[in-house]
Amino acid sequence: MIKLICPECRRENEPERIYCHDCGARLDRTALAKIAPKGENAKETHRRLRTMLDPQRAKMRLLFFKTSKVILGALVTAAIVQMVLPPDVPPRPKMGDFPPQINLDLENATLNRSTTSLQYTETQVNAYLGNALKSKQAALSKVLQFERAIVKFDQNVCFVTAERSLFGFSLFTTTSSQVTLQNGTLAA
Structure with a gap:
């Protein structure tokens, strides 16, 4: 790993830095441009794309979300039905009865x-x-x-x-x- 050396204070800085950590001077990043970035192997790229675009994996994800939606819908429906149903209460009394004193x-x-x-x-x-x-x-x-x-x-x-x-x-x-x-x- 290449360290960037500040031209003014001679401190070694991380390659991600643009300015020196100590003095704030602009770092010379031309040394980093000479290093070629490591390319990905063709087999690794093929394997990564195959796992990302696997139709079986997409079907499993779709099945999971469909099942989750059905279960959630059933729970919400059961809760609404429970709220709408009246509790066990006696029937309304006749109006002609006199209440006790x-x-x-x-x-x-x-x-x-x-x-x-x-x-x-x-x-x-x-x-x-x-x-x-x-x-x-x-x-x-x-x-x-x-x-x-x-x-x-x-x-x-x-x-x-x-x-x-x-x-x-x-x-x-x-x-x-x-x-x-x-x-x-x-x-x-």
């Missing part, structure tokens, strides 16, 4: 300071929520119309699902809370 029961329980237990079914709680949230509908978003709220109780877990409609299509959002009893108090 849960507010009155809670108020009486706090005022009387009695130890009576209050028990309600899912349908009673759902009817109460539907009636209580109808009056609040005007304060909610105009774009997403609130339809109803549904409560589902499992073992120590409470699921609250809100149904809203966007241009007539139902959208469901669900939140869950786990309630446990620790040292005599409820912890969520």
